[in-house]
Amino acid sequence: MSREQQAVARARKAFETGRSKPLEYRIHQLQNLQRLFSERQKEISDAINKDLKRSEVGMQMFETLGLEGEIALTIKKLKEWAAPRPVEKNLMTLSDTVYVWPEPLGVVLIIGAWNYPWAVTVQPLIGAIAAGNAAVVKPSEVCVHTAKVMEELLPVYIDKELYPVVCGGVPETQELLRQRFDHIFYTGNSTVGKLIMEAAAKHLTPVTLELGGKSPCYIDKNCDLSIACRRVAWGKFTNCGQTCIAPDYVLCEPSIQDRVIEEVKKSIKDFYTDNPKTCPDYGRIINQRHFKRIMGLLEDSAVTVGGENDESNCYIAPTVLRDVKPEAKVMQEEIFGPLLPIVPISGLDEAIKFINKGEKPLALYVFSSDDKVINRLRDQTSSGGFLANDCLVHFSVSSLPFGGVGNSGMGCYHGRFSFDQLSHLRGCLIKQLKMEGVNKMRYPPHTPKKLGWARFFILKTFNLGWVGRMLLLAVLAVVGAVVLQKYLQ
Amino acid sequence: MTDLLLSRCGFREVFSTFSEVCCPNLSEWKGDFIRPSVFTMSREQVVVERARRAFQTGRSKPLDFRIQQLKKLQSFICERQKDITDALRRDLSKNEFVSELFETLVLEAELKLTISRLADWAAPRPVEKNLLTLTDEAYVKPEPLGLVLIIGPWNYPWALTLLPLVGAIAAGNAVVIKPSEISLNSSNVMEEYLPQYIDKDLYPVVTGGAAETQELLKQKFDHIFYTGSSSVGKLVMEAAARHLTPVTLELGGKSPCYIDKNCDITTACRRITWGKLTNCGQTCIAPDYVLCESVVQSRVLEEIKKSIKEFYTDNPKVSDDYGRIVSQRHFKRLMGLMEGSTVAFGGDVDESQLYIGPTVLEGVTSESRVMKEEIFGPLLPIITVDGVEEAIQFINDREKPLVLYVFSYDKKLIKRMLAETSSGALLANDCLVHFIDSALPFGGVGHSGMGRYRGRHSFDLLSNLRSCLIKQLHLERVNSMRYPPHNSRRLGWARFFLLTQISLRRLGYVLAMLAALSAFLVQKYLRQD
DSSP, X not given: OOHHHHHHHHHHHHHHTTTTXXXXXXXXXXXXXXXXXXXXXXXXXXXXXXXXXXXXXXXXXXXXXXXXXXXXXXXXXXXXXXXXXXXXXXGGGTTSEEEEEXXXXXXXXXXXXXXXXXXHHHHHHHHHHHTTOEEEEEOOTXXXXXXXXXXXXXXXXXXXXXXXXXXXXXXXXXXXXXXXXXXXXXXXXXXXXXXXXXHHHXXXXXXXXXXXXXXXXXXXXXXXXXXXXXXXXXXXXXXXXXXXXXXXXXXXXXXXXXXXXXXXXXXXXXXXXXXXXXXTTOOOOSOHHHHHHXXXXXXXXXXXXXXXXXXXXXXEOOEEEESOOTTSGGGSSOOOSSEEEEEEOSSHHHHHHHHHHSOOOSEEEEEOSOHHHHHHHHHTOOOSEEEESSSSGGGGOTTSOBOOOGGGEEOOBXXXXXXXXXXXXXXXXXXXXXXXXXXXXXXXXXXXXXXXXXXXXXXXXXXXXXXXXXXXXXXXXXXXXHHHHHHHO | OHHHHHHHHTOHHHHHHHHHHHOSOGGGTTTSOOOTHHHHSOHHHHHHHHHHHHHHTTTTOSHHHHHXXXXXXXXXXXXXXXXXXXXXXXXXXXXXHHHIIIIXXXXXXXXXXXXXXXXXXXXXEEOOOOGGGTTSEEEEEEEEOSEEEEEOXXXXXXXXXXXXXXXXXXXXXXXXXXXXXXXXXXXXXXXHHHHHHSOTTTSOXXXXXXXXXXXXXXXXXXXXXXXXXXXXXXXXXXXXXTTTOOEEEEOOOOOEEEEOSSSOHHHHHHHHHHHHHGGGGOOTTSOOEEEEOHHHHHHHXXXXXXXXXXXXXXXXXXXXTOXXXXXXXXXXXXXXXXXXXXXXXXXXXXXXXXXXXXXXXXXXXXXXXXXXXXXXXXXXXXXXXXSHHHHHHXXXXXXXXXXXXXXXXXXXXXXXXXXXXXXXXXXXXXXXGGGTOTTSOBOOOGGGEEOOBSTXXXXXXXXXXXXXXXXXXXXXXXXTTTSSSOOHHHHHHHHHHHHOOOOHHHHHHHHHHHHHHHXXXXXXXHHHO
8 A cells, every 4th residue: 555545545534533524623723723834934934945035024925924814714714604504495495494514525635836835735725624624735846845844844733644744746646646535626737737637537526726827917008007017027026927826928019018118127126126136035946947948938039127047046037028929939838937028919909819819817917097998808808817907916815716717727715715615515405294285296196287386386486585685674664663753752 | 623522422511611610711712622621520529619609709798698598498498398298208208297397397497597687696796805905896707618518418308408508508608518319309309499599509409429429528618517427427527637627517326315213204205206206216316225224114115105006006007107217228227236136016017118117125235236326217225224323324335425315303313414424415304306496506526426506506607707806006005015125014014914804894884883873863962952
């Protein structure tokens, strides 16, 4: 029995004991997770710094702060989310109890990514724990130091049988994928996403795939370019562009291209000084392979800002490319690096056409002061998320479901959506063993009269909710009138 | 010369469709040598391409268009009742009452609901804001996915193929409809008449068998909705994976039915008999087998016998309300399942008519053949257990079913069943009827399926629920906390804004109440003057 098989079998056994189900237990585990982040900041930070050269403050801002918020929200709302959810009744179910009952799925597999290893690996884990599941956590082996720290620290704080950490590379992941899970949550690229879904199909395991793609960013000439470009630069160069929702490329009219370049250049200087290489807030490319890949993308485009690089350091400066053609190498794949191509287009129409030629992206950005432009872009394109006049920040709004569509993924999470995604929402109808007379209409021998009754009951729909509310309002109005009248006397 | 060749071979239609789809300037082809590629595009590919192009025109998106198409679907069901009923009679020996009661009635209800609620469902859905998004617009906007493939089953060919279609149209998609070839007459009627009512480019019907389905599955869709068996479900999901297409799989399994000794056995057994024998047991949510204590077993058998007689007379074979098995293959399969078990009642068969009488089996254990697969026929095994604990163990030793039935007066027992098992749905004290309640999401879990539909759930399932955050290009100073150079002070602000949870709704109520109170006090003060 392989190590992976053992970990999964152990997790399933632990789940079957039922101990992950009580709300108190789930909250207790989440509180332990909270403690991990407050007590072990230093180790987490050091490992991230070694993997991605992120400063401690940067690490907190982009990794653990979001998690702290998510854990706090989940602990606060868990009772509400896990409670039975009554549904609207109709004529046939008037005297019945009808609700949706959230329950755990069982054993969830979480395959994390390397770019925000804590954020994208632990956030689904929060949802999995909250929903009462066991979860096998497989951090990305590409962020070597962080994977090690995760493997060391998580078992110290949370139940190590229910939530084992399994480290390893491709063979270990493949071995894991041969086992049976009740849900697989994968964050990474579309190519591997397909393999994950194929493997999941063999066990009829549902999947959530948080993938990527080229997230377009349209800058309208009618907007505050200074602010727009600052936000775009921040969105692009955070974590050296290694963000699934980074603005991949900019579309704008030729008349503003120079100004856009100017403003982006200014922002780069504001953020990372004249020499980003020495700036503690500017990161590095994760490894040699990605460094080479990104450098390769520069081949047939004109560098107008940056371009400096140092292979020994995996350093690529914040770089802007101008007059980029659609056929350019940099436009053929998701960049996932600090290169910002500017593709000139004649206007909104061409921008929409351009965007729709590609696969549906994870995020779509538009910068404009004109609502009509924003609405048009929104209505004539499709994407996982749509953000006007800023970058990245929709990720931190936990009431918005976060996920892709088409090649950028399937399923969604964050906040309550994580809980729902990793639960089974079981429909429950509790009837009584009486009023059998009403059921006569459905039993054979079938007759036109019985059918007539069935038609009446099934086709008569009225919104009981609305009627109830109106009745309540009417009663309140009457009571209010009576009280007021009495008082005025 | 080209034209002559094409018309001789009968490929004119394929060619004209192909050129329409791929080559709008037909003159490009005139006089050209026909490239082999014309003949390698399959009929399925052509249809899918056409549907996608139709979707890209944008005409399926406006709400008016969707409602108009749904109303046409209503007309179709109303005007073609006879064709539908005749087809069902030939496919499954369903009479017109059974056809209406179990197929078209639920479709009519779904259409009515969807048409009346569509504007509400399709509207942007505002979400709760936080401190950082106070001045922004934050909402979820439902939008069409694109092209949906619906693969229908044969047991309720109309209900289970067209119910998802209602959701797909409502959500603004184009849809390729692939009815089951096993319910051949229904499939033919669908192919012939549906295009006369709803947009034939946006919602084409593609008939055929395994080969045609496989060809369809090679194409790219934006969602695949499959109803059928778990084994084919795996193949559908595997095919979908190649295009990263999300899937809804409405599968099956063995739906257990626990009868507690503490209940009205007469009523319980009547409902179970109805649930089991409707459509001759060929229902994905039929109670597959019964679990009960031995002390009530003979009573259960008695009551079931009584109900069978009540419904179908002493001779169900001549009752017009009793169906037939869909095919020879399934008939033989069911006959095989009976081996090794004792027939307590029924067991009479007639292969020439594909008739299997209502049959109750005893002496059934977990090793019996009838317990090795979903029955999908009119055989009802009764298995004795020592009580609810053993029943729960028995149920949990098997794959998660599509539905779990429990009959009992004891609310605690029902709650225990709910808490200690898992299934797509749980229905207490009745069978099948949770399907009619469109407010309840309908779907499986584990081997019984993934995804849920019905009513608004269908709409959501077949939409892209797109998160939208519309910010302004002002208040840039607030953003300074997130920009480099990072420092502890800025981080402190970020912590404050991101971690402070205030319920804006509650705040709103409190403010409203304060406003009302002050208005009242001011008014009082003014009156006193």
